[in-house]
Amino acid sequence: MTCQRTLFALLDVLCPMHVVLNTSGHVSHAGPTAVKIAGDRPLVGERFLELFELLRPRAVTSMAQLLQVAGVKLHLRTREPTQSGIKGVLVPLPDGGGAVVNLSFGISILDAVRDYALTSADFAATDLTIEMLYLVEAKSAAMAASRKLNQRLQGAMIAAEEQAFTDTLTGLKNRRALDHILPRLVQERRAFGLMHLDLDFFKAVNDTMGHPAGDHVLQRVARVLVESSRDDDCVARVGGDEFVLVFRGITDDETLGRIAQRIISEVEKPIAFQEQTCKVSASVGIAVFPGDVEATVDQLMADADRALYASKHKGRATYTIFAPCPRQKDSPDVL
The missing domain is CATH 3.30.450.260 (Haem NO binding associated domain)
Known part of the structure; x- marks a missing residue:
């Protein structure tokens, strides 16, 4: 026994x-x-x-x-x-x-x-199963760590990409983002309205009230532009006081003119800043890409720019729609 x-x-x-x-x-x-x-x-x-x-x-x-x-x-x-x-x-x-x-x-x-x-x-202490279990556990831990690292890297890449295409002051898209979006829309023949906006009297705000006041005005204007557009549209700050809006699928003059007039009216409202009041207005130039014609991004931007300067010439705080062939119509919104 x-x-x-x-x-x-x-x-x-x-x-x-x-x-x-x-x-x-x-x-x-x-x-x-x-x-x-x-x-x-x-x-x-x-x-x-x-x-x-x-x-x-x-x-x-x-x-x-x-x-x-x-x-x-x-x-x-x-x-x-x-x-x-x-x-x-x-x-x-x-x-x-x-x-x-x-x-x-x-x-x-x-x-x-x-x-x-x-x-x-x-x-048993000498059983190879123990070694295998340790290896499996180590592999699982390594894979989990690798997944977390990949997720962090992917998140960092997305954040870096978003930062690269974002204007840090206003949170709008920047010129780099616009240079990425417009060529694709033109290449895919997707119709859109292109609006180029420049602030009137913005330099006076910076010179008399300082850059913090100017930054405050730009942020306020950015909110107005976002509120006047849709989620699928593009709103970009492309210069100091210059903005470009891309309205996907909107090409008729009446709708674009109505949007431009609403933006102009909102931007003209006095903006309070540290017991002072900032006053600016907006001049707008509009070009249209119907999708069924040959055009380039540079041409469209030039058309919108010409329309913008026509608005400046007409006295500011107005909009102009570029027309390749001037129409026989006495209208302040047609170039």
Whole structure:
């Protein structure tokens, strides 16, 4: 009996996921890991072939037949409810005293660790499974760190890209963004209205009240332009007090004129700054790209610029729509 206890103690350390079978094929002892995966189901006293379904070799139904496949790799499956795949090898005990079956999860070890909450303490210290678990854990940690790093890098790239296309003072798009948007619209033949806006008397605000007041005016004008446009439109600050608006799909003079007049009216409202009042107005030039004609971005910008200076010439605080062929119409909004 003492020798048997010593043997069981050795097996528990060297191969903790094992069962010892008596001559009738019933479990007389089970290693701690085998007991753990059995859960509430008792192992000792149970018939081995009723605890595990032997998939290969087939047609093994007795202890005598088990002994005949000693040393052969056994493919087993636990009975309900888990039905985990298990590998095993049977070694007979001396003097016909039964057998030891050492068990392993094989390549299913990762599933087993999850399903049975196994830890390194459930395996022999020299078991290569421990090394594999450490490698898997290290790989998982490295992949998680890599994903976080990639997310941070992607976020940084997006932030840098947004910053590169954004005017820091007003939060509007800048000239670089406009140079990216306009060529694509022209190339794709997408119709749009192009509005070039310049502030009147802005230099006087800067000269008499200082640059902080000028910055405040620019930010106020930026809000007016955003509120006068749609989410799909482009509003850009392209110079000190110059702005460009791109209205996608809007090409009729009446609508563009109505938008321009609303902007002019809002910009003309006095702007309070530190107990003082800033007064500016806006001159606007408009060009139209109908989408079905040949045109270049430079040409469209030049057309809007010509219309803008026509508005300046007419006395400021007005808008002009560029027309390639001047129409016979006495209208202040047609160049």
